[in-house]
Amino acid sequence: MKILLIGASGYVGSAVAEHLEGAGHQVVELARPGDGESSRRRERRVGDLTDPRSLTSAVTADIDAVVNLATPTGDAEADANAVAALTDPLRGSGRAFVYTSGVWVLGATGPGPVDESSPTNPIPIVGYRPRIERQVLDTAEHGVRTSVIRPGIVHGRGGGIPALLVDLARKHGAPTFIGEESVRWPMVHIDDLADLFVAVVERAPAGTLWHGVCEPAVTVHDLVSAAGRAAGISARPQAWPLDEAREALGAPFADALALDQSVSGAAAREKLGWQPQRQGAVADLLDGSYR
Known part of the structure; x- marks a missing residue:
């Protein structure tokens, strides 16, 4: 498949691009105007989430799927317009569109673990995200193979929020948490x-x-x-x-770090054959990519 990937240079996006290519797919990067050249020399197209016309023009007939891993703009109307611009060229084609959300839309879950059927209760940092999710999923009625992925807190390759925890420990001279232990x-x-992104794009x-989610509640x-x-x-x-x-x-980010959640990722294992096999978050911090 020829896949237009938005956010290919980001922390998660760069890994998704590698895995898509490892599975035999061709990745086309969507870059903002003025961004530097691709280090992998992939095909690049230019577009911006705040410019719907540029997005629509990037989704040409040779694109088999679109994966949106871009950081939201923070403007609900702009993000809704971006989704419409990216999916309009796909209508009636059965081609795939994958949108990246996150588990924070679930809010505090209680004992859990909660699954994909649980209602959303978003915290402020992701306040309008459930509306975008719904827009994406409803577009399936128009002949687009739409999916939404809600990642948990991402670790690995020395990055993400766990890297912040390491930095905070150095800064404060002690392991540091927000809220309750x-x-x-x-x-x-x-x-x-x-x-998982590969599995969702493919099937x-x-x-x-x-x-x-690999580990529901650490x-x-x-x-x-x-x-x-x-x-x-x-x-x-x-x-x-x-x-x-x-x-x-x-405040929005600090409150998110204090959020208590237990979330199941079992559905992807059972229905898509997703098989997580890397080390867990604690082991990764102790002996893996953060040492």
Whole structure:
């Protein structure tokens, strides 16, 4: 398949591009005007999420699927217009469109784990995202093989939020958490998540939603303790007062890091044959890519 990938240069997007190519697909990068040249010398097209016409013109007849891994603009109308612009050329063709959301749309889950049938209760940082998800899924009625993937907290390759935990341990001189130590995060290794994107592009039915989660609920206590060791710090975990974290990180992001969730990724295993096989988040921090 020839796949237009939006966000190919990002943390997750670069891994997804590698895995799509490893599965035999041709990746076409959508780059913003003025972006540097592709290091992999892939075919590049120019477009911007705030310019719907540029997006529509990039989805030519030779494109078999579109994967949107771009960071949302923060403007609900702009993001809705971008989805419409990317999917309009696909209507009636049965070609695939995959949209990337995230588990924060579920809000605090209680004991869990919750699955794809659970209602959304988004926290402010992703407040309008469920409306975009619904728009994407409803487009299946118009002959587009649409899917939404909600990744958990991504780890691996030394990046993502776990890298922030390592930096915070160094900065504070101790493993540092926001909120309660008992808070749990759903985790996914970046390369397992990239495998899920391949599976969804290749064989997910139209109008389907998938949780990209390997470990449903890893305690922040265990994560920050491992991050401290990765930073060479053996002190006990300490709380970072929420008001101070909000001041440093911004309230929406700080509140997201204090969110307690337990989320199941079993549906993708059972229905798509997704087989996560990389090490878990704590092991990755202790002995893997963060050392």
